[in-house]
Amino acid sequence: MRNSRASGAKRHLHQTLRKVFSFFPRAFRFAVYRSFVDCDPKPDKRLVLKIAETKEELEACFRLLHDAYVGSGFMKPDPSGMRATIYHALPTTTTLCAKFDGEVVGTLSLIRESVFGFPLQSIFDLHDVREKKGRVAEVSALAVHPKFRKTGGTILFPLMKFMYEYCTTYFDTRHLVIAVNPNRIEMYESLLFFERLTENSVDNYDFANGAPAVGASLDLHVAPEIFKRVYGKKPRRKNLYLYFLRTRLRNIVMPGRRYFTTNDPVMTPDLLDYFFNERTHTFQDLDDREKGLLHSIYNLPEYQRVLPPVFSESTFRVRQRKHQRYSLKCPGSFSVTTDGKTAVYALSVVEFSDDGFLANSKTPLPGNVWGAASVRLGSEEKSVVKAMVVRGNHKGSYGFYGFKLAESDLAWRKLVGVLKSGTTHEDLDNATRFLQD
Template sequence: MKYFLKFLFSILPTQLRYAVYRRLVKIPRNVPENIVFKIADTTDELESAFKLLHDCYVDVGLMKPDASGMRVTPYHALPSTTTLVAKVQNDVVATLTIIRDSPMGLPCDSFVDLTGLRSGGDRIAEISALAIKRGYRGSLLFYLLKFMYESCVNCLGVDHLIATLTTDSQSNALYESILFFKPIDSKPEINYAFSNFRPVIAEHLNLHEAHDIFKKYYSEKNPKRDLFSFFTKEVFKFNQFPDRRYHMIDYSVMTVENFKYFFIDKSSALKNMPIEKLQALATIYWSKPQIELINNELSMHNVVLLKKLTRKNRFHVCNKNVTISDNGSLFPARLLDVSNMGIRISCGEKISDNFEIIINDYLGKRTHLAVEVKWRNNGGVFGLSVLRADDSWHEMINFFEHKASFDMNPLQSRKSS
């Protein structure tokens, strides 16, 4: 009888079956008292996350055992990648990685085309490397996904989420029915090495639409099933979010020490990295100490090396509280990144070559800039040079420069206390 009912359920129309899944949702309230959700920012936290990921992936056939006992991927080497962890005391019991788009691309680029999503200056990220320790899976999954959602929306400036999901485990059904991800291509990919050749499908969620979708399907439901309030309204003290000064979104923990530790000393990840990934990594780190380690590996492949160069640091931000003042007209814009002499913005309006920009920061302080357009693309993204700036602009740049200097030469141990 059990198998017969399961069969009947499997042949229901997809939308009806997904509606049943949503009615079965129950938000657990039995999280451990001493749990903490945070960005992994120490060597110990990263190592524990990579070990948990390795063990969970081996258990379900997503990878073969590695001699290091860790799952360390090329994307973990990126300064723009963020690893989330849940800790009970000093034990990492859950982890998930947010891979922001970069010159290396995203894991799913090997089998889907994201050109349309990339064309307008929106930020894309792929969520990957989800693992929860046995005994915590039923109680922590929704809390980990909530922390991921809030981190993407409030801290990392992500517009579009991608998830590459195994179809034989039906994990895609969870994301489609409960979180409203949509397949990018309906045909599963069966030659995806990143999942140990398990069949996968890439799915997409527009985070600008997610709020209203969650509200439509979950608002005013039984509190046990109200994922709208859970994801967008409830505040938990155990969620520890990073410093948001000046709307910064870079929280790199891959110092040269951590880079060497994870990719050379503790694993063969750098040695086994495909040449095209190494070259992409070199373009990202070409002005930082990590370039010497990357070049050492590239030299083994007789590849032309990039020299360590000195260039102006560019800092990624996500400030949507920006106004363009152009010949008496005011237009909203979004600040994407800044450097000492230039900025990059996105704006959906036609603007002239010279105008003023007003930037409102997190404390309500205003920064005024006179700028000139150096380039623009069809997606509404503009590269601007700063012609004139006030003191608050220089305060912001000094903050970012100091942070970058600390990240390259940390004064404190990266080990957990």
């Protein structure tokens, strides 16, 4: 009883202080937040930041998240002791973790748009974000272990840096969006320069047990200049510009990739079954439409056995792409020779099939003429094929074009084969490693 009263009194004191703090001018409040920045360029070697990919790492992340959400009133306690949502089950979601001395002490998830959308998009308007082009990812499920919450950002800042580097170099993301409690939005605004979405706040956010929420976004293309302007002249440990853009943390372990994919799916059939069937009721609680969408994503036989049954499969028939577990961004070029003159156009290839590919180009491409497409599939993989533009849509300075192939080469067939049969980023990395050319 005494502990309960003390805890209640402490919460009341925090609420009172927060209310008093809110009366100060916005510029003053932001300056106070920035004064707390303490980013160590050489963290303790026991700290490791990586993608959560093993059963043990994922379970530790889900448990840490559960306890943080329950403690904040964002969810009711679950018998499993974990918070594992349908978004965690998707191949387009990546869960990052911070481990200290082998123990998971911090986590956050990056949710890329899929047929399930984003958790926040049912509440907040993303029109203005989408108008700026570029991929969008929602930052969600952030939690830090209680023993590290009062240590000056020992875990939080490295985790934020990991998020920034992963999004800008591996996840092909331009815009980050968040939905956070109103009491916390100013931290994101003052430190990272998130801007509030059109619908500034909601009284009840269903994804967080009806808690109030504020939506905000950050354009990662313009963020570096803002960081430089605000932090550029600050001391090193308070300089988030140097920390995010000029500092290398050896603690960060980026995923190895054989090909230029931009997703890192880790959910095997066994992991899906364990987290979303055995330990939680996540799959069981989906409606028929959501179950159908899940089947459209995981359309390999080994996955079908662990997915919830769909009773009217014809309702959910959608065009299947066997490689939809993977998003790709492969640099390439398309060269066409006419009247003895050769024109070369830069491409970014985003989709592959047996007999064609989809690419975008900043320059309008000639159609219905054969040319040579050279595509860098990975750091050590290159394909050169005879191809023709058969459809295109160019607006302003950007266009998408569909190509058909005259014939694929061996490197091309290897990639398409593994996209069809691979399930995790590790499969993609290893599947062709020992094939003979």
